[in-house]
Amino acid sequence: MSRLLRFxxxxxxxxxxxxxxxxxxxxxDLPLIAWLTxxxxxxxxxxxxxxxxxxxxxxxxxxxxxxxxxVDLGLRLHPxxxxxxxxxxxxxxxxSGVKVTRQIFVGLPHRAAVIGVxxxxxxxxxxxxxAVAVSNVPGGSVIEVRRATATVFLHVLDxxxxxxxxxxxxxxxxxxxxxxxxFGTPDEIARVAEPPPSPQPxxxxxxx
Numbered sequence: 001m002s003r004l005l006r007f008x009x010x011x012x013x014x015x016x017x018x019x020x021x022x023x024x025x026x027x028x029d030l031p032l033i034a035w036l037t038x039x040x041x042x043x044x045x046x047x048x049x050x051x052x053x054x055x056x057x058x059x060x061x062x063x064x065x066x067x068x069x070x071v072d073l074g075l076r077l078h079p080x081x082x083x084x085x086x087x088x089x090x091x092x093x094x095x096s097g098v099k100v101t102r103q104i105f106v107g108l109p110h111r112a113a114v115i116g117v118x119x120x121x122x123x124x125x126x127x128x129x130x131a132v133a134v135s136n137v138p139g140g141s142v143i144e145v146r147r148a149t150a151t152v153f154l155h156v157l158d159x160x161x162x163x164x165x166x167x168x169x170x171x172x173x174x175x176x177x178x179x180x181x182x183f184g185t186p187d188e189i190a191r192v193a194e195p196p197p198s199p200q201p202x203x204x205x206x207x208x
Contacts, residue, residue, distance in 0.1 A: 113159035
């Protein structure tokens with residue numbers, strides 16, 4: 001049975017969350033099977049065991065009859081890393097939101113800036129994930145991602161002191177590390193364990 005049905009957690013050569021059926025090596029994408037099964041149940045408008053089993057059978061038959069080429073997006077799921085990332089984002093969104101609200105109501109003039117933060121991750125998926133995570137935190141937004149140098153350019157609202165710019169860079173590097181530890185490959189996790197690169201002097205510009 002183990003030769004006829006192999007899952008990705010036992011076979012490192014398979015894409016994540018997949019299984020291989022038969023000696024011909026047909027690979028089934030389990031999230032796709034689950035999605036097609038959900039669509040099948042919604043079409044029947046009846047949620048019961050018979051419809052679920054039938055949906056799994058139909059979805060598996062469709063995927064076996066019309067196989068898609070295996071694509072590894074480089075996404076890995078690390079449960080503990082996901083929990084840490086979610087907790088950090090919730091805490092950071094709360095504290096940053098309070099800080100931005102205080103700036104609005106106090107009414108003191110603040111100098112904004114655009115800074116460039118070089119990242120340690122290199123894959124397109126991780127660069128996009130880090131940019132999304134940074135943009136979700138109030139007080140800063142990613143305006144450009146430069147793929148060639150793995151640099152994100154961030155607009156920050158509070159840049160009155162050099163220490164505040166350094167804090168913004170450290171926050172981006174912290175989010176990068178947590179994001180990669182939640183969804184990255186072992187090579188990417190080893191990369192973010194290294195010290196962050198030094199920012200270029202021209203990678204920051206103050207706004208009047």
